[in-house]
Amino acid sequence: MRMDDTICALSTPQGMGAIAMIRISGSDTFPILEKTFKAFSPRHNPSEAKPYSLVFGKMVDGETIVDEVMVGIFKGPHSYTGEDVAEISCHGSVYIQEQIIRLLLKNGCRIADPGEYTMRAFTAGKMDLSQAEAVADLIESESKAAHQVAMQQMRGGFSEEIKGLRTELINFASLIELELDFGEEDVEFADRTQLSELLLRIKSVISRLLESFDTGNVIKNGVPVAIVGAPNAGKSTLLNALLNEEKAIVTDVAGTTRDAIEDEISLGGVRFRFIDTAGIRETEDLVESIGIKKTFEKIEQSRIVMYLFNAQPFDSAQGDNFEKQELIRTEIAQLKEKTKGKTLLVLANKMDLIEDTTLLEKLGDVENLIPISALQKRGLKELETRLTSEIDLGALNSNQTIVTNARHFSALQQSLEDILRVEQGMENNISGDFLAMDIREALKHLGSIIGEVETDRDILGNIFGKFCIGK
Ligand code: GDP
Numbered sequence: 363m364r365m366d367d368t369i370c371a372l373s374t375p376q377g378m379g380a381i382a383m384i385r386i387s388g389s390d391t392f393p394i395l396e397k398t399f400k401a402f403s404p405r406h407n408p409s410e411a412k413p414y415s416l417v418f419g420k421m422v423d424g425e426t427i428v429d430e431v432m433v434g435i436f437k438g439p440h441s442y443t444g445e446d447v448a449e450i451s452c453h454g455s456v457y458i459q460e461q462i463i464r465l466l467l468k469n470g471c472r473i474a475d476p477g478e479y480t481m482r483a484f485t486a487g488k489m490d491l492s493q494a495e496a497v498a499d500l501i502e503s504e505s506k507a508a509h510q511v512a513m514q515q516m517r518g519g520f521s522e523e524i525k526g527l528r529t530e531l532i533n534f535a536s537l538i539e540l541e542l543d544f545g546e547e548d549v550e551f552a553d554r555t556q557l558s559e560l561l562l563r564i565k566s567v568i569s570r571l572l573e574s575f576d577t578g579n580v581i582k583n584g585v586p587v588a589i590v591g592a593p594n595a596g597k598s599t600l601l602n603a604l605l606n607e608e609k610a611i612v613t614d615v616a617g618t619t620r621d622a623i624e625d626e627i628s629l630g631g632v633r634f635r636f637i638d639t640a641g642i643r644e645t646e647d648l649v650e651s652i653g654i655k656k657t658f659e660k661i662e663q664s665r666i667v668m669y670l671f672n673a674q675p676f677d678s679a680q681g682d683n684f685e686k687q688e689l690i691r692t693e694i695a696q697l698k699e700k701t702k703g704k705t706l707l708v709l710a711n712k713m714d715l716i717e718d719t720t721l722l723e724k725l726g727d728v729e730n731l732i733p734i735s736a737l738q739k740r741g742l743k744e745l746e747t748r749l750t751s752e753i754d755l756g757a758l759n760s761n762q763t764i765v766t767n768a769r770h771f772s773a774l775q776q777s778l779e780d781i782l783r784v785e786q787g788m789e790n791n792i793s794g795d796f797l798a799m800d801i802r803e804a805l806k807h808l809g810s811i812i813g814e815v816e817t818d819r820d821i822l823g824n825i826f827g828k829f830c831i832g833k
Contacts, residue, residue: 365485368394369474370466372459373832379454384462385832386471387479391446394469398422399433399450408448413437421452421462428461429453443479444486477829481822484813490521491813491825495767498829499582506631507581507755511764520763520770521812523571527564528808534560535801538794554788561785564804568778571765578766580665580753584626584633587749588660590697591670596711600670600736601625601636604746630750637664658700666705666752669697673710673733676725679717687721694728705752707732709745714738769825773811780804 368388374381386394395408401419411417415435421428434449441447452458467473475481477498484494496515503509514520537552589597604627625636639657661667671693675686697706707730710722714735725731732748734741765771780803787797809815 365482368471369478370463370471371474371478371832372463373449374454376456378456381451382454382459384450384452384459384466385474385479386448386450386466387441387443387445387474387482388471389446390470391448394466394471395433395448397469398465399431408433408435411435413440421450421465423461423465423468428465429458431462439486442488443482444488445482474831475826476831477826477833478831480829480833481826489516490518492521492524492767492770492811493518494813495769495825496520497833499766501830501833505581505584505628505633508633508766510631511578511581511766514761514763515766519761520765523567523763524808524811525814527567528805528814530560531564531801531805531808535798535805538798538801541794542798558785558788561781561788565778565781565785568774568781571763572771572774572778574762574764575766575771577753577755578764580632581755581764582766584635585666585749585753586635586637586664587666587668588637588639588657588664589668589670590639590657590661591709591711592672595670595672596736597638597670600709600711600734601638603736603739603742604636629746630753630755632750632753632755634666634749661697661700661704664704666707666749667697667701668707668709669694670709670711670736672712673722674712674715676710676722677716677718678721691725706730707745707748709734709741711736713740769821770811773807777804777807780807 366389368386368390370384370386372382373385374383392409398421399408399417399419400422401407401411401417403418406415406417406419408417413435417433417435418430419433420430429452431450431452434451436442436447436449438445438447450462452462463473480489480494480497483489484491489497493516496512499512500509500516503512534552534557541550541552589601591597605625625638626633627636628634637660639660671690674680675683675690694706694708708725708728710725710731710733712735713719713733714737716722719733722733730748732741732745734745736742765774780800784797784800784804787800806815810821
């Protein structure tokens with residue numbers, strides 16, 4: 363990737379809109395604009411225009427006017443990329459967007475690679491690597507919690523924590539290396555007790571960060587919830603009822619438009635992803651059908667399992683149906699076995715059809731039993747409360763750093779290993795140069811999170827390649 367040329371790209375979504383925005387960045391931004399843009403007031407020509415101003419004018423290709431536009435002017439180094447930047451807001455026709463981009467290319471721009479603006483911002487030292495990654499997360503955030511975590515990371519919360527640890531370690535590493543310079547003299551500049559304390563502290567911070575990944579994952583990717591139940595138990599009805607409620611909330615907010623929500627809802631700031639399973643009772647033979655591989659795979663992948671059953675057989679007013687009751691009990695028991703370490707919610711559905719609930723009350727020994735009517739939307743609030751209470755967002759609410767990125771997680775794991783090696787080395791009284799080596803490794807791994815050590819081109823390509831073009 364060349365970094366010294368001038369790039370352009372559409373930064374708003376592909377397709378027609380009221381307005382589209384095309385961004386230019388690089389040293390030739392203003393010379394290229396001089397050739398393609400005429401301000402309506404001559405003293406506003408881009409090179410002379412005040413930075414951080416908007417200039418009204420037209421994009422021209424020779425004598426042809428392509429569009430009337432507003433151009434935002436940013437002069438490096440005080441811009442997103444650190445370079446000269448212009449943001450052309452044009453009318454949102456796809457044709458106009460294409461014509462303007464063509465015009466810019468003809469006059470010396472190159473089309474930006476995905477994430478190249480942010481990559482340039484990183485290279486210019488405008489942000490560190492974890493902040494740059496947070497920009498992508500922010501763009502993708504679909505829930506309050508995901509937004510909050512990405513925002514905190516983008517603003518440098520996580521980086522500060524990592525930098526703090528690194529600074530302390532660097533101090534020690536240099537003291538130990540100083541000892542090495544004195545070779546035979548057997549001096550100790552680096553107080554070993556203090557180093558042990560520091561290692562303990564670093565270990566506890568890294569462990570907390572590693573633990574937060576579980577929450578981070580939930581926040582970023584949502585909580586997978588499998589819905590299990592016999593055909594006609596009411597699974598689709600329940601799903602629709604949950605989704606409709608969400609849609610109603612979403613459309614309440616003026617001006618929000620959203621694509622049809624398929625199987626995700628946002629509760630308490632967290633996305634829950636519902637996975638409808640084929641049901642576990644395709645035949646009368648419950649035990650056999652419960653073995654349906656696919657259903658179990660889905661249960662395996664989920665964090666919460668909702669077992670839904672038609673509660674009618676438990677209505678004493680309709681005559682006891684022992685066989686069906688037994689089937690449900692067995693099913694619950696089977697699922698309990700299969701969902702160890704997960705949460706199993708047992709939903710007694712179609713409560714609107716039940717007159718006498720005494721029998722159902724006897725199911726009281728079943729944990730997490732929630733009576734509902736999917737059709738009449740009864741009991742859904744209780745269900746939602748139960749779902750949200752499953753997710754511990756304590757760290758989020760107390761504003762602690764939450765790791766959401768697998769790359770960061772793995773770097774933290776490696777640095778923890780390095781720290782453990784340093785500790786062990788101290789216990790075994792190994793020589794200073796080995797200690798220093800392990801500390802350097804820990805520094806390297808911690809540094810890789812924020813990009814403070816030289817980062818592999820492939821890794822950078824991987825990180826920025828996931829961005830959209832235009833960011
Ligand atoms: P699925 O096969 O588990 O997805 O079940 P459906 O959601 O398709 O529901 C099967 C039938 O049960 C439909 O006719 C629904 O209208 C009905 N049903 C679902 N939930 C309820 C409920 O709470 N009360 C009543 N009375 N009928 C329900």
